[in-house]
Amino acid sequence: MDAITTSVIEVAGLAKRFGTVTALENINISIRQGEFVAIMGPSGSGKTTLLNILSCLDTPTEGKYILDGIDSSSLTEQQRTVIRREKIGLVFQQFHLIPYLTALENIMLAQHYHSMPLKDEAMAALSRVGLDQRWNHLPSQLSGGEQQRVCIARALINEPAIVLADEPTGNLDERNEDLVMDLLKQLNREGRTIVLITHNPDLGLLTDRIIRLSHGHLEDVLP
Amino acid sequence: MFFRLLRQSFLAGRRRKVLAVVTVSLAAALITTLFDLSVDVGDKMAREMKSYGSNIHVVPKSEVVHAGVDGVGYNPLSGRDFLDEKSLVDIKEIFWRNNITGIAPFLKTTATIGPRGAVPVIGTYFNHPLPLPDDENYRTGVTLINGYWNVTGRWPRDDASDEALAGIAVAEERGLSVGSRVTLQGTAGAATVVITGILSTGTDEDGAIVAPLAIVQTITGLAGKVQSVEVAALTVPENELSRKAGRDKEALTPMEYDLWYCTAYVSTIAHQIEEAVVNVSARPVWQVASGQGVVIGKIQFLMLVVTIAAFLSAAVGVSSLMNTTITERAKEIGLMKALGAADWEIFLLFLSEATVIGLIGGLVGSAVGSGLSQLVGLTVFGSVVAIPWIGLPVVIVTAVFIALAGSIVPCRAIARLLPVEVLYGRH
Ligand SMILES: Nc1ncnc2c1ncn2[C@@H]1O[C@H](COP(=O)(O)OP(=O)(O)OP(=O)(O)O)[C@@H](O)[C@H]1O
Ligand SMILES: [Mg+2]
Numbered sequence: 001m002d003a004i005t006t007s008v009i010e011v012a013g014l015a016k017r018f019g020t021v022t023a024l025e026n027i028n029i030s031i032r033q034g035e036f037v038a039i040m041g042p043s044g045s046g047k048t049t050l051l052n053i054l055s056c057l058d059t060p061t062e063g064k065y066i067l068d069g070i071d072s073s074s075l076t077e078q079q080r081t082v083i084r085r086e087k088i089g090l091v092f093q094q095f096h097l098i099p100y101l102t103a104l105e106n107i108m109l110a111q112h113y114h115s116m117p118l119k120d121e122a123m124a125a126l127s128r129v130g131l132d133q134r135w136n137h138l139p140s141q142l143s144g145g146e147q148q149r150v151c152i153a154r155a156l157i158n159e160p161a162i163v164l165a166d167e168p169t170g171n172l173d174e175r176n177e178d179l180v181m182d183l184l185k186q187l188n189r190e191g192r193t194i195v196l197i198t199h200n201p202d203l204g205l206l207t208d209r210i211i212r213l214s215h216g217h218l219e220d221v222l223p
Numbered sequence: 224m225f226f227r228l229l230r231q232s233f234l235a236g237r238r239r240k241v242l243a244v245v246t247v248s249l250a251a252a253l254i255t256t257l258f259d260l261s262v263d264v265g266d267k268m269a270r271e272m273k274s275y276g277s278n279i280h281v282v283p284k285s286e287v288v289h290a291g292v293d294g295v296g297y298n299p300l301s302g303r304d305f306l307d308e309k310s311l312v313d314i315k316e317i318f319w320r321n322n323i324t325g326i327a328p329f330l331k332t333t334a335t336i337g338p339r340g341a342v343p344v345i346g347t348y349f350n351h352p353l354p355l356p357d358d359e360n361y362r363t364g365v366t367l368i369n370g371y372w373n374v375t376g377r378w379p380r381d382d383a384s385d386e387a388l389a390g391i392a393v394a395e396e397r398g399l400s401v402g403s404r405v406t407l408q409g410t411a412g413a414a415t416v417v418i419t420g421i422l423s424t425g426t427d428e429d430g431a432i433v434a435p436l437a438i439v440q441t442i443t444g445l446a447g448k449v450q451s452v453e454v455a456a457l458t459v460p461e462n463e464l465s466r467k468a469g470r471d472k473e474a475l476t477p478m479e480y481d482l483w484y485c486t487a488y489v490s491t492i493a494h495q496i497e498e499a500v501v502n503v504s505a506r507p508v509w510q511v512a513s514g515q516g517v518v519i520g521k522i523q524f525l526m527l528v529v530t531i532a533a534f535l536s537a538a539v540g541v542s543s544l545m546n547t548t549i550t551e552r553a554k555e556i557g558l559m560k561a562l563g564a565a566d567w568e569i570f571l572l573f574l575s576e577a578t579v580i581g582l583i584g585g586l587v588g589s590a591v592g593s594g595l596s597q598l599v600g601l602t603v604f605g606s607v608v609a610i611p612w613i614g615l616p617v618v619i620v621t622a623v624f625i626a627l628a629g630s631i632v633p634c635r636a637i638a639r640l641l642p643v644e645v646l647y648g649r650h
Contacts, residue, residue, distance in 0.1 A: 048647055090561055109224065
């Protein structure tokens with residue numbers, strides 16, 4: 001098929017070593033535009049390492065990573081920064097909101113580094129995650145689930161093509177887990193590519209495809 | 224957004240920022256104080272040092288040769304040239320008259336007192352009126368120029384015809400004390416005086432009777448005459464130009480001459496005295512005059528060293544505070560990078576914080592420092608220090624420099640910081 005032309009993420013023969021530790025070895029993945037993919041595997045299997053490379057926060061030791069047609073190994077640090085802010089939205093397990101900025105300001109900061117802060121758009125993103133009433137609250141005044149929703153609002157504010165989430169529900173209870181998954185599903189329905197790391201098999205089932213890692217190797221790709 | 228970010232992040236780290244501001248303002252205060260003082264200290268110091276002697280020795284031209292030979296020998300006065308007491312006023316009429324802080328005429332002779340032979344007698348002004356065209360009430364004399372003259376008892380009155388001081392050595396040798404009555408038998412007359420005080424100077428005057436000028440003029444028959452004049456003046460330190468003038472005034476270009484003439488070098492003032500009073504030779508007393516310049520120069524150098532030390536230590540203080548801040552905020556910096564912030568945007572945030580610290584520290588420090596220099600002025604010099612307003616921007620700019628200098632090194636850590644290393648805490 002035309003899988004090559006429509007794939008946003010293309011990983012070939014990729015390896016990542018930290019000194020003598022091999023975190024990833026011979027990874028080949030192709031993710032199409034608009035896919036919702038879960039990465040699963042035991043702790044230490046290299047999931048975060050892979051996601052960091054996919055989000056251009058890190059570089060592979062070996063192999064190729066082609067993002068939206070651009071070979072990331074040929075990019076400088078600055079160019080990777082630009083790619084990150086133009087194409088990628090990040091959701092973290094620990095939320096990483098700036099503690100002295102309000103919910104709204106945290107979202108506007110992402111706009112600021114991307115282009116320019118627009119209060120109305122930031123407000124709209126907050127109401128999408130159901131937190132427009134809480135715009136003026138500091139992260140410390142929000143629950144974990146609420147903080148994660150702010151983090152998602154921040155990830156989507158610049159309309160990224162790809163959203164990468166590393167155990168976004170790892171610190172949340174079931175109800176918040178559902179809320180967050182609903183939001184990710186919605187984003188996916190809008191056509192965004194989503195890559196989700198999770199330990200929860202139930203969440204994995206909600207996605208189009210599961211990539212399973214074990215000891216840094218690709219085990220199998222379902223379905 | 225940037226200013227909101229700056230404001231919020233500044234307020235969030237308030238405790239550490241306050242510490243940084245305190246560090247910078249301490250240095251700024253020190254620098255302000257030293258700046259204020261070093262601008263003012265030249266004058267203040269020179270005034271202070273008046274207590275250690277006069278700058279210029281004025282004698283009749285024909286006496287220059289003798290003076291070199293006899294020193295302070297009290298040779299017979301016959302066949303000598305004298306200055307007119309009236310011409311003292313002319314000395315206070317020169318271009319740099321306002322820098323002349325005191326004038327004291329001297330007339331030296333010997334007189335026999337009692338059976339044990341002659342003692343030196345010095346006539347001078349203690350605190351004598353010298354009406355000037357622009358200051359009717361001007362008074363001058365050794366009490367104004369010789370701060371190191373120490374009197375036990377009281378000073379004689381200049382207009383008294385029967386009061387004098389006894390030098391401490393003479394007093395011991397002749398058994399004189401306050402209240403003793405002695406008759407001074409001079410070459411042309413005698414005067415009976417009461418000793419009002421015992422003088423100790425540590426120099427030749429200790430071995431002499433020091434009396435009002437008029438008494439000595441009477442016993443020597445030299446009415447209206449003086450032998451030499453000591454002039455105390457505020458001067459600026461010698462430099463290349465003044466030394467060149469000292470070697471040969473003819474060698475100066477007209478422009479150099481004007482510059483020299485309009486600067487209060489001790490040689491300029493001596494030259495102007497020679498112009499103002501006929502037939503005199505005015506010689507800087509170099510030991511004292513150049514000593515003042517050297518001491519002031521040394522003190523200003525010392526202040527410069529202390530200023531640099533304050534600058535460096537404050538910068539080091541700011542640097543360690545910045546270091547901790549950056550380590551503490553590593554996650555935040557990592558996040559900004561992950562969101563796509565360029566390094567310079569993060570530098571800008573931290574350097575702006577440093578600038579704000581510098582501005583506040585500079586302002587606070589200037590205020591505190593000005594107060595401090597007044598305190599030093601009042602306690603050390605007994606007078607207020609003129610605050611040079613040019614100091615304010617200088618100190619504020621310096622304070623900002625301190626804060627920035629202290630931040631540059633820690634900020635380099637920002638560039639090295641990798642988001643992957645801080646965003647995913649490894650457990
Ligand atoms: N910077 C690093 N230096 C050395 N070793 C590293 C580094 N980063 C990751 N590793 C190693 O690489 C392997 C994969 O780590 P990674 O964090 O990707 O695992 P993970 O699948 O995300 O695990 P978890 O489910 O616990 O988050 C581990 O053995 C880890 O110790
Ligand atoms: Mg992980």
